[in-house]
Amino acid sequence: xxKIDDKLKELGIELPEAATPVANYLGFxxxxxxxxxxxxxxxKDGEFQYQGVxxxxxxxxDATAAARLCAINILSQIKAACGGDLDRVVRCVKLVGFVNxxxxxxxxxxxxxxxxxxxxxxxxxxxxxxxxxxxxGSLPLNxxxxxxxxxxxx
Numbered sequence: 001x002x003k004i005d006d007k008l009k010e011l012g013i014e015l016p017e018a019a020t021p022v023a024n025y026l027g028f029x030x031x032x033x034x035x036x037x038x039x040x041x042x043x044k045d046g047e048f049q050y051q052g053v054x055x056x057x058x059x060x061x062d063a064t065a066a067a068r069l070c071a072i073n074i075l076s077q078i079k080a081a082c083g084g085d086l087d088r089v090v091r092c093v094k095l096v097g098f099v100n101x102x103x104x105x106x107x108x109x110x111x112x113x114x115x116x117x118x119x120x121x122x123x124x125x126x127x128x129x130x131x132x133x134x135x136x137g138s139l140p141l142n143x144x145x146x147x148x149x150x151x152x153x154x
Contacts, residue, residue: 002085002087003087004122004123007121007123008075008086011121013075013122015075015079016045016073016076018073018076018079019043019077021038026038027080028077028081030153033152034093034151035078035081035150035151036148036150037148037149037151038148039098039146039148040074041073041139042066042070042073042144043069044069048141048142048143050143050144051144052100053101053102054099054101054111058144060107060111062144063145064110064113064114065114066144067111067114067115067145067147068114068115070115070146070147071114071115071147074095074115074147078153081153090153091128091129092119092126092129092149092151093149093150093151094130095112096132096149097131097133097145098134098135098139099134099135099145100137100144101136103137106135109133111133111145112145112147114145115147116129129149
């Protein structure tokens, strides 16, 4: 086990296997030292979590938990890209988060903090990243949050 695996264990996080794409795309693509993940949704044990519209069906606290779960699924994709060794991560470069909220919802940054905070908790300074937090009128499968990422790896 590497340092990042130890950190995940310390945080009580067990990464699932990287989700298999359900359409004509890849879970991640590597070009050079950069890994781009497909949008990850709040999926746990094969079941979608936190479905609905933030501010109507889903609370901001639950949406933040959904973002954290998306980040866990991102880490699963990155671990697969690293051949199982998350110590190869040089840094989390960028997160792009989409929040399915009511039209007047303005808390997208707070929601996406659920993912950002996890990246910093896991990777320390290497987890600090650029970010976008965007409102969306709807998301696939009625999930409340979807997040994609860019990582640099060795």
